[in-house]
Structures are given as structure tokens and as C-alpha cells.
Amino acid sequence: MASLTKKELQKKYEEYKAQGLALDMTRGKPGAEQLDLSLPMLDLVTSKDYKTLAGADTRNYGGLDGIPEMKEIFKDFLEVSSTDEVIVGGNSSLTLMHDTLARAMSHGFPESKKPWGQQAKVKFLCPSPGYDRHFSVCEHFGIEMVTVPMTDKGPDMDVVEKLVAxxxxxKGIWVVPKYSNPTGITCSKKTVKRLAKMTTAAKDFRIMWDNAYTVHHLSKEQDELENILEACKKEGNDERVLIYGSFSKISFAGSGVAGMGASASNINWMKAHLSMSTIGPDKINQVRHARFFKDFKGVQKHMKKHAAIIAPKFDAVIEILEKELGGKKIATWTVPKGGYFISLDVPKGTAKQVVKLASDAGVKLTAAGATFPYKNDPKDENIRIAPTLPSMGEIKLAMRVLAVCVQLAAAKK
Ligand code: PMP
Structure with missing residues (x-):
């Protein structure tokens, strides 16, 4: 589309503003149609039928690391070799990640000389743009964050290897290895190998492998991810990786089931701490999930239904970006094969302004900078677009408004 003059852009912007829009593209929440896909699950546990396959009474305490059939599903989901390498927890993987770091701070890992919280300084590598809540967890515990660039193959491994050596x-690094939040990239085979192999000065170094989007493909063309635990074991670094995932964007975002995978000794470490904070997870919800999905293949099959609902929304975003901003040399964006986000880079120094302009016109976007440690995008250029929750009509309108805001901010530079 031909470029509009600044005056024309301003006029268009004011027209949108006058419409009193109220559109929300802030967070990666599933839409109602996606949540509906799992509704039958709610009828699978009844007052007459609530036991596990082995006949355990799910109403009572116990089963700290999950019911056997759900551990089986998570074994395949997290790609570990046995159910001894799995904990099935409550509804949130963020809770498991937070609690892991809380325990590292208060008690340390088995190889830690002292709890991390008693060491003068603890730092974490934060490939960015990345997931804002990983960064908030670090900030919460006073863990100093070191920004590492993201490449299209994962974290910039030249930088990572040098720093950790x-x-x-x-003490660790955050990685969203597949269809990452927000850039949508999947770590290459080589990146996984380098992460598993690299020499770390800290003996108790951990990779927080948040595989939140492992089955969240958008098309038939899927990314493949190497098995990180196997890769670590091959290098003799069995304790290096902690793997997380959940059903939040598979079943119900508020009532899914989360799991953690790691070497059996890491799992035993976690279980010992877990037993201090709970007598057991919600097993009734685990039975619901196990009955509904049956096995990992059932999960994969279910995700095709999600893709059918959300892929057109991603397509609509890309189409409007292409049409309104394509060829103008003012913005670049990702075209992900999976996950929940599209990452938009606008001219340096304008992301905050674009988000503000959009907000003033009734289109709420994730705060600029949120995808970086300390909410500080050094180039002020990255904007995260979350297209799953709004309706198709809302997405198209919001993207048209956003495209005008990007052009307006670029013209004002
Ligand atoms: N990790 C990533 C990368 C995410 O994007 C999200 C959700 N936005 C989560 C974890 C949260 O997962 P959960 O609901 O299991 O806590």
C-alpha cells in the first residue's frame, strides 16, 4: 500500500480514536472457542466415578508427584525417559518454576556450596525478547538478570558460552525452546547441543527449559526440537536441565495440569521440598485430564483443533502487517509456525510511543519493554502481539489501528 503523508496518517488515527474502541491484545490467553474444546472433560469425573486406573481414591491426600496415568502422559510430553523423571503438579508451570528458584535461593541444589540466597551475587541469563514473567520471578528473588540476544536459532550461544564459562x-538461563514467547523461534539442534555441552563456572548451573508451547503448532509444517535431557546426559551433565510444561493452553488456562521433568536426582530434590509445601496435588483434575486425553497422542490430536481455531487469527495479523507495513522499511515481524505470539519490531526508539498511541485509540497492547529484563528494551523497538483471545473482527480492526500507529510514530521520528 502506498505511503500516506503524516497529515493523512494523523487524520486516519483521529478517525479510529473517535470510534471509542476497546480492544485487548495484551496477553496470550486462549479464546472461549478454544476453551470449549475441553468442556466434555468436566463430565468425565462424577460422584460415582473418581478413581485412578489403579483404583486409588482421588478424594484423599497423597500422590505427591501425580497419578500414574498423568505421569505417563507427562513423560512423553516432557520427553524424559521414565516416570521417575516426572513430577505432575498443580495447574501452573509458572508455580513450579517459581518454586524451583525459591528452593534454590533458600536451600540450594545438592551441588550448591551454599543456598543461592546466601551468596553475594546470583545472576541469570535472560535471552530477550523473552517471557516477562520469567524476568519478574528473577526480579522478585533479587537475581540479577543479564540480557542475551535471541537469534533465529535460539539464545546467542557465542555470548552464552563465554559468559557462563x-x-x-x-547460575542459570531461561529458555523457551520451542515456538518461543514472543519470537516464535525453536532452538536449533546445534543450540541444544551447545547448551548441553558448554562449560559452566558455576557447578550448580541450571537451564530452566520452559517448553510451554511444545505441542502448539499452527500449521502442518512443524518445528522439531532436540531432546535436551538426553543431550545433557550424553555430555555427562545430567543435572543441568529442568523441564517444564502445562496444559494451560491445551485444556483450561486456569485449570490445567502442570509438570516438571528432570534427572531422577533433581526430581527427588524437588519432591523433598514439595513435601514441605503440599501433601499432594489436585488428583481429581488429573483424572479428568488423563481420561479426556488418554495418552500423548490424544494431546497432539486435540492440538490440531486448537490450530484450526487460532491459525486464521495469526494469518489475519500477518496479512494486515504485510498489506499496511510491507515494503515500507519501517517494521519487521515474525511469522511463527507455532506458539501464541507474533513479535513486531518497529523503528528504534518508537515502541513505547506506538503502544501509547494505540492505547489512546482504544487498542491495548503488552507494555513496550515487557519482553526484556527490568522492562527495559534497550532499543525500544519490540512489541508483542497476542492474537488468540480477540475475535477475528477485533483482531483485524486492532491491527489496522496498530499499523497506523507504527507509521505515525515512524513519521514523527
Ligand atoms: N511459560 C511461558 C513461556 C508462557 O508463555 C506462559 C503463559 N503465558 C507460561 C509459562 C505460564 O504457564 P502456566 O499457565 O502453566 O503457569
Whole structure:
């Protein structure tokens, strides 16, 4: 589309503003149509039928690391080799990640000389743009965040290898390895190998492998991810990786089931701590999930139904970006094969302004900077677009408004 003059853009913007829009593209929440897909699950546990396959009474306490049939599903989901390498928890993987770091701070891992919280400085590598809540967890515990660039193959491994080899206060790295939040990239085979193999100055270094979008494909063309635990074991670094995932964007975002995978000794470490905070998870919800999905193949099959609902929404975003901003050399964006986000880069120094302009016109976007440690995007250029929750009509309208805001901010530069 031909470029509009600044005056024309301003006029268009004012027209949108006058419409009193109220559109929300902030968070990656599933839409109601997606949540409806799992409704039959609610009828699978009844007052007459609530036991596990082995006949355990799910109403009572116990089963700290989950019911056997759900551990089986998570074994395949998290790609670990046995159910001894799995904990099935409550509804949220973020809780499991938060609690892991809380325990590292208060008690340390088995190889830690002292709890992390008693060490003068603890740092974490944060590939960015990344998931804002990972960064909030670090900030919450006073873990210093070191920004590492994201490439289209995962974290920039030249930077990562150098930093972890030199600095023993660097205790870990966050990685969303598949269809990452927000850039949609999947770590290459080589990146996985380098992460598993690299020499770390800290003996108790951990990779927080948040595989939140492992089955969240948008098309038939799917990304493949190497098995990180196997790769670590091959290098003799069995304890290095902690893997997380959940059903939040498979069944119900508020009532899914989360799991953690790791070497049996890491799992035993976690279980010992877990037993201090719970006598057991919600097993009734685990039975619901196990009955509904049956096995990992059932999960994969179900995800095709999600893709059929959300892929057109992603397509609509891309189509409007292409039509309104394509060829103008003012913005670039990702075209992900899976996950929940599209990452938009606008001219340097304008992301905050674009988000503000959009907000003033009634289109709420994730705050600019949120995808970086300390909410500080050094180039002020990244905007995360979350297209799953709004309706198709809302998405199209919101994207048209956003495209005008991007052009307006670029013209004002
Ligand atoms: N990890 C990533 C990368 C996410 O994008 C999200 C949800 N936005 C979560 C974890 C949260 O997962 P859960 O609902 O299992 O806590």
C-alpha cells in the first residue's frame, strides 16, 4: 500500500480514536472457542466415578508427584525417559518454576556450596525478547538478570558460552525452546547441543527449559526440537536441565495440569521440598485430564483443533502487517509456525510511543519493554502481539489501528 503523508496518517488515527474502541491484545490467553474444546472433560469425573486406573481414591491426600496415568502422559510430553523423571503438579508451570528458584535461593541444589540466597551475587541469563514473567520471578528473588540476544536459532550461544564459562555467579538461563514467547523461534539442534555441552563456572548451573508451547503448532509444517535431557546426559551433565510444561493452553488456562521433568536426582530434590509445601496435588483434575486425553497422542490430536481455531487469527495479523507495513522499511515481524505470539519490531526508539498511541485509540497492547529484563528494551523497538483471545473482527480492526500507529510514530521520528 502506498505511503500516506503524516497529515493523512494523523487524520486516519483521529478517525479510529473517535470510534471509542476497546480492544485487548495484551496477553496470550486462549479464546472461549478454544476453551470449549475441553468442556466434555468436566463430565468425565462424577460422584460415582473418581478413581485412578489403579483404583486409588482421588478424594484423599497423597500422590505427591501425580497419578500414574498423568505421569505417563507427562513423560512423553516432557520427553524424559521414565516416570521417575516426572513430577505432575498443580495447574501452573509458572508455580513450579517459581518454586524451583525459591528452593534454590533458600536451600540450594545438592551441588550448591551454599543456598543461592546466601551468596553475594546470583545472576541469570535472560535471552530477550523473552517471557516477562520469567524476568519478574528473577526480579522478585533479587537475581540479577543479564540480557542475551535471541537469534533465529535460539539464545546467542557465542555470548552464552563465554559468559557462563567466565562467571561463576551466573547460575542459570531461561529458555523457551520451542515456538518461543514472543519470537516464535525453536532452538536449533546445534543450540541444544551447545547448551548441553558448554562449560559452566558455576557447578550448580541450571537451564530452566520452559517448553510451554511444545505441542502448539499452527500449521502442518512443524518445528522439531532436540531432546535436551538426553543431550545433557550424553555430555555427562545430567543435572543441568529442568523441564517444564502445562496444559494451560491445551485444556483450561486456569485449570490445567502442570509438570516438571528432570534427572531422577533433581526430581527427588524437588519432591523433598514439595513435601514441605503440599501433601499432594489436585488428583481429581488429573483424572479428568488423563481420561479426556488418554495418552500423548490424544494431546497432539486435540492440538490440531486448537490450530484450526487460532491459525486464521495469526494469518489475519500477518496479512494486515504485510498489506499496511510491507515494503515500507519501517517494521519487521515474525511469522511463527507455532506458539501464541507474533513479535513486531518497529523503528528504534518508537515502541513505547506506538503502544501509547494505540492505547489512546482504544487498542491495548503488552507494555513496550515487557519482553526484556527490568522492562527495559534497550532499543525500544519490540512489541508483542497476542492474537488468540480477540475475535477475528477485533483482531483485524486492532491491527489496522496498530499499523497506523507504527507509521505515525515512524513519521514523527
Ligand atoms: N511459560 C511461558 C513461556 C508462557 O508463555 C506462559 C503463559 N503465558 C507460561 C509459562 C505460564 O504457564 P502456566 O499457565 O502453566 O503457569
Amino acid at each position: 567466565e562467571d561463576k555467579t551466573i
